[in-house]
Amino acid sequence: MSKDVTNFLREFNETVKDCEALLSIARDSELQLEACRKLEKKILEVREEKARAIDEQDEDYANCLLGCSCAAKAVHAELQMWLLLKQEEPEDAWNELITAQDSLLAAMRAHRGFAHLSGPIKRLTAIEKIVFPPQMFMSAGLIVRVQRCSVCGRDYEDCDHLAGRPYMGRFCAIVAEDLEPDHVSIVDSPADKRCRVLGFETDDGYRNRMTWKLEKRSDSEPANEKSTTLTGESGLKARAIIMCTD
């Protein structure tokens, strides 16, 4: 490993370590915001360094930098989560928590140098259970006629890349094309925990599942014309996110 690479990674680790010290609801919001700005700057530097690694066809270093980017995003997202909770924005805070969890898992897949992240993943799982109320998750089923490889653009079945694995600083993913919705279901373990039931109608109005706040129905608004909804067999009306894009 060259001296430049060693220095770059050392500086990256120092920045992330400094920011990790602020991962608590008790920490000062101004300091947390400043840490977010530092991480955003660092993520841009990692992107530039990764471009150089790709130019030099150094796949191991490019994948290591992919992991760095994911790890920095995870800390940034967790800081945002605490800030949003302090601002009484728990729904946006939930989305940041999920981004933090997914980013840590992605860092572990990106490069062997991030094998130590299983501890922080367990910590975020504990935060999910303790800080947030239980959620009801959604899963959308699709019929997909074409699966394309995100790395080479060919039909996914015909190339050599494998979904979820890193290739020269980016993950292979299956890009679904020519698709149609098939079904929506409630599941315990969704692929994306941002897909969840947001709230449901009651006799008095709309109950937010996260905040438990009740938005009262106005007298002029009939119950059956309230929202974009899905209707269950029992007649319960709910509002949910069924699919997210990054």
Next chain:
Amino acid sequence: MRIKFEDYVDVEAKLLELGCHPAIGLAVLPENFQSVAKIEDFRQHSETATVKKLLRAAGLELTDPVDRAQRPPYVQNNAADWVGPTLFVSSALWLQNPQVISIALGVIANYLTDIFRGTDTKTVKLNVVVQKSNARKYTRISYEGGASGIAALEKVLRKAIDE
């Protein structure tokens, strides 16, 4: 870990009836193979393509029941569970080259361990259809559990074939 045994349709007869290629050795069957009346109705899980690529990369010969132009649409369920395809192992393959199934299960387990790194709660679902030795009887073995349990399926398959 949960393993379920069920009788399965006569694979060779069904392939013939639908006008598919005969399954020689190792094959990947569409998820609704038993129930469809024509090839156009076939559906396959979205992870099927990954499994095919893993098996081919391991040097295993794989029979596709249909041509590329007839490739069935994929069913993509956005749940956290990993739902694999239905693998078919003929009794001839088992007799002549039994290590093929061990290699196949090994490469699938290794891939899943790799992509699920950091999570210990992911459930894997995989079906394997085997032909009983010296008989036109078929059994589907449905596996549901962690990625590490897949490799242990080999013994279960052997028992199902020899019964």
